[in-house]
Amino acid sequence: MLPSFELLMPETLPEALEMLAGYAPDAMPLAGGTNLVPDLRGGKRRPGVLVNVHGLDALQYIGRQDRYVVMGAGVSLADVLESELIGAHGRVLQEAARVFANPLIRNRATVGGNLGNASPAADTVPPLLVLDAELKLASAGESRWVGLEDFFVDVCDTICRHVELITAVRWLVPPPRTFSRFRKLTLRKSTAISVVSVAVRVTLGESGRCVDAAVALGAVAPTPIRVHEAEEVLRGEALTPEVIDRATRFACTAASCIGDVRSSAAYRERVTDVLTRRLLAEAQEWSEEQWERS
Ligand SMILES: Cc1cc2nc3c(=O)[nH]c(=O)nc-3n(C[C@H](O)[C@H](O)[C@H](O)COP(=O)(O)OP(=O)(O)OC[C@H]3O[C@@H](n4cnc5c(N)ncnc54)[C@H](O)[C@@H]3O)c2cc1C
Known part of the structure; x- marks a missing residue:
């Protein structure tokens, strides 16, 4: 059975960040819920407040900015699989998306949730590590880019603070003749x-x-x-x-x-x-x- 919690439904990213700051450390972001909901049912996590970030427009894009491929943390594994840009400049990530779970989970599960959950077996991580990816961590009023290699601390533990959200992932377009x-x-x-x-x-x-x-x-x-x-x-x-x-x-x-x-x-x-x-x-x-x- 699900424990009781308050579910907050922000409409914008700044609103979501204010909510996380306002309820820290008792609030957690909820994205696709494919990890978090089973964890709540199993009693592994007991937050008093969930801030639903699933579907926020500001987290839903894949594009090119200068020399980088950049995507919002709310992008689903299905989006990764379908992206021509990622196919061209991040094939290793697309290969991970292709064998990720099943089509139902791929439609729901987000890249941000895969990283934020910090499982040692998270399938987006080795590909993003070899791409030298960076994550954007944002809190109300500020943000920072951190190298993915510095992000994980231990099993299910990261440097992301309670008030922070992963909002984007980026990597440099690899040079020609890259496998x-x-x-x-x-x-x-x-x-x-x-x-x-x-x-x-x-x-x-x-x-x-x-x-x-x-x-x-x-x-x-x-x-x-x-x-x-x-x-x-x-x-x-x-x-x-x-x-x-x-x-x-x-x-x-x-x-x-x-x-x-x-x-x-x-x-x-x-x-x-x-x-x-x-x-x-x-x-x-x-x-x-x-x-x-x-
Ligand atoms: C049947 C099944 C099969 C699966 N198969 C695979 C698989 O093949 N490979 C694999 O790697 N995983 C697999 N998973 C695990 C899961 O689907 C992924 O880890 C998924 O990417 C989690 O994303 P989500 O959006 O559902 O995250 P959620 O469950 O919503 O959140 C997961 C965690 O990340 C945090 N979080 C969410 N968004 C953010 C954010 N933007 N910033 C910071 N923290 C955030 C949440 O607070 C929570 O702690 C599977 C799960 C199921 C149920």
Whole structure:
């Protein structure tokens, strides 16, 4: 059963921020409710006040601003999947949206809610980490941009203050000759939480060598993580099997895998190896095609 709470229905973003400030720390934003409503039913969260931000116009856009792709936090996973702009400049995020839950949840669930919930298995996070995304945190009268890598503190814990709302996400349009992909392993084909997820971004230089790289893992640690050691291995190198092997081994070492209801720690470590290796091998094939074309 749902516990009792007061539901506030702001019509504008400034109104929503005033409400959060007025009732802090007892108020929480409610977006699609696909995490929050089950959490309320299960007694995991007990806010006295919910501020409904779902459908606020100011949070519903995907566009290009200067060198950035920017989207409002209220954008749904279905919107991400349909966006041509994200397809062109954030394919890795679109791949995560494609395997996110099921069509019903994708229509309702928002990117802001996925980030704000701060699950280690949140599927938008590894893609946004490899895109070097930033989040806009707004409170009544002020706002700040923070790097996504600095946002998560622990399981379901972030630097977002009670009076703040994630209002937007942005990342720089990746340079030409950038490859970015996402894979996750789940216990069934849809409507399933990731056992392990991996995102990879590789940018090639004129010589065909990797000039920039990013590797991120989900569901293997208290928060999604970037694996900087693996990225260092890739930078400046051609993507050979030896380089891929070394980078993959760093990814496995970085993953402090835990055992839980979905998987043993040993199986998670094995899956981290397989998915990372596969994505980097795809990047290698892609880099060879680029080289042949040029
Ligand atoms: C059947 C099912 C399948 C699922 N499958 C997946 C999956 O495949 N991958 C996956 O990653 N997740 C999955 N989820 C989890 C969930 O759907 C996502 O995390 C979703 O993106 C949450 O978004 P929401 O809009 O529903 O957030 P809500 O449930 O409304 O909110 C979630 C949390 O974020 C906070 N919040 C919401 N908006 C903001 C904001 N703008 N700023 C700050 N905090 C905010 C809320 O206060 C709350 O703490 C699944 C859930 C269900 C029920």
